[in-house]
Amino acid sequence: MLRSVLLYTALLLGANAAYAEPDWQAAKEGGLPKLVVADDAPPVGDTVFTDPDGGEHRLGDWKGKIVLVNFWATWCAPCREEMPALDNLQKELGGDDFEVVTIATGRNAPARIDDFFDEVGVTDLPVLLDPRQQLARKMGVVGLPVTVLLDRDGNEVARYLGDAEWDSDTAKTLIGQLIEG
Numbered sequence: 001m002l003r004s005v006l007l008y009t010a011l012l013l014g015a016n017a018a019y020a021e022p023d024w025q026a027a028k029e030g031g032l033p034k035l036v037v038a039d040d041a042p043p044v045g046d047t048v049f050t051d052p053d054g055g056e057h058r059l060g061d062w063k064g065k066i067v068l069v070n071f072w073a074t075w076c077a078p079c080r081e082e083m084p085a086l087d088n089l090q091k092e093l094g095g096d097d098f099e100v101v102t103i104a105t106g107r108n109a110p111a112r113i114d115d116f117f118d119e120v121g122v123t124d125l126p127v128l129l130d131p132r133q134q135l136a137r138k139m140g141v142v143g144l145p146v147t148v149l150l151d152r153d154g155n156e157v158a159r160y161l162g163d164a165e166w167d168s169d170t171a172k173t174l175i176g177q178l179i180e181g
Contacts, residue, residue: 022177024158030170034161041156044148047135049103052110052127059135060154062099066178067150068166070102071136074109074116076144082163087122089166089175094124097179100166105130105141149178 024037044059051057059069070086072079083102090100102125104113113127130136139148139156147160157178165171 022157022174022181024174027170027174030173031168032160032164032170032174034164035158036161037158038156043154044150044156045138047138049128049130049135051129052113057128059101059150062101062150063154064152065096066098066152066175067154068098068100068175069148069150070100071105071130071139071141071144071146071148072102073104073106073144074112078163079145080116080120082145082166083117083120083122083125085165085167085171087125089171090124092167093172093175093179098175100125101128102126103128103130103135105133105136105144107131151178 024035028035046058046060048056048058059067068086068089070082072083086100086102094100104127108129108131110127110129117123117125117127133141136146143161145163147164147166148156149158149160151157
């Protein structure tokens with residue numbers, strides 16, 4: 001009997017540990033081929049970025065949630081393609097456990113961002129600014145778009161270089177695994 005209890009407990013713990021880890025390989029094979037999993041990435045820190053009204057924000061403001069941080073710019077053609085998918089992802093999964101945080105890095109006038117969002121049909125994403133690229137530099141962003149996935153503690157778990165279909169079933173499954181993990 002004790003042997004059965006120990007075996008069952010070991011199987012249960014093993015199953016939970018396996019479930020806690022997202023299936024990164026399936027995500028890569030399913031449509032996110034440029035996904036790079038972070039190895040022991042440090043927390044993202046407290047670098048300040050702003051909103052159009054001058055309000056200060058830090059990625060730590062979203063601690064407790066899974067966060068998809070997208071660095072983009074109004075002049076970036078791939079960003080134009082990607083932004084509606086990010087908006088759809090936020091509409092579908094955004095809430096208490098998950099948030100899409102879009103940060104315009106570099107010179108992006110708020111009026112131009114509003115025009116950009118209107119042109120591509122974005123309605124549910126925040127307008128956040130990193131005009132001096134301090135946060136982008138701190139996080140190693142060298143091209144656009146770049147998307148960084150953060151765990152609930154604010155640690156980078158993966159990043160994607162380039163545009164992606166963030167509203168695809170593959171992306172939603174990956175986000176779901178991160179939320180449940």
